[in-house]
Amino acid sequence: MSVQQADAVLDRERSEDFVTMSVAGQTFGIPVLHVRDVLGPQRITRVPLAPPEIAGSLNLRGRIVTAVNMRQRLSLPSEDFVEKAMAVVVEHEDEPYSLLVDEVGEVLSLSESQREPNPATLDAKWRQIADGLYRLDGTLLIVLNIGAVLGAIRADA
Template sequence: MRRQAHLTDEAALSVAQDYVTMVIGGQTFGIPVLDVRDVLGPQIITRVPLAPAEIAGSLNLRGRIVTAIDMRRRLGLPADGFAEKAMAVVVEHEDEPFSLLVDEVGEVLSLPSTLCEPVPATLGPRWRDVSQGIYRLEDKLLLVLSVGNVIDAVTPDAIH
């Protein structure tokens, strides 16, 4: 379901960007819709020995091994038992699939790119590192997630 967020008419006429929304620890995030390859319900995740804490493990997606990143751990939030019940947003980075484990996946929002603001300096460093912008919606803030920053921070040697 795609909808136009309630913004001014002038802003709605500007170039829009579509985002898949998701919730992590009560905060709404958005990923550009073109970066999302799949959305999955809870999956069986196999733990990878000696992997960083943010790596929940790996899962099998139609015969491909996909690294699962626990977004709660990545953001410094409590994550006990989270990976077993999390939704999985599958993205690709440098031709490799990754699954971002989130609390829930919402709708697709079409937002004017002119209303995207820089990430506030007051945002915690872990959150700032994974965000590339922020939208002030009527009832909440939407942080735009930088898929590359999320993945590069937890798997620097694995894909470079």
């Protein structure tokens, strides 16, 4: 086997692990290395004058964590969502953030060779925060770029 053939085999076998989650019926994935914790519904304290995407803050083992309403961030209906949302805690630029989602699924190991670029038909707001997608048994898993999800919020603040 040549070096090029060996590299091609390795490329096909490389995989990434994603924590899956659902927001309004759409499946998203975050690289597992970005996830610090997964929490059930939490008591969120509203922050006055915060951007609409910021649901408030929560206390996680003595640390104040900014809670991001992912339905609001994705321009989806979010009435009565925050009270029952699951929280996926991620770290970005040494700050913890809690992404509020409908539910958290499983950890999937997916082949990097199966990842597709964002389609042109994907909503522009979603395209800004997505790093591609995977086609899974009749559904799409959109890979979230945590820096893009949180960077836009920080820039708006």
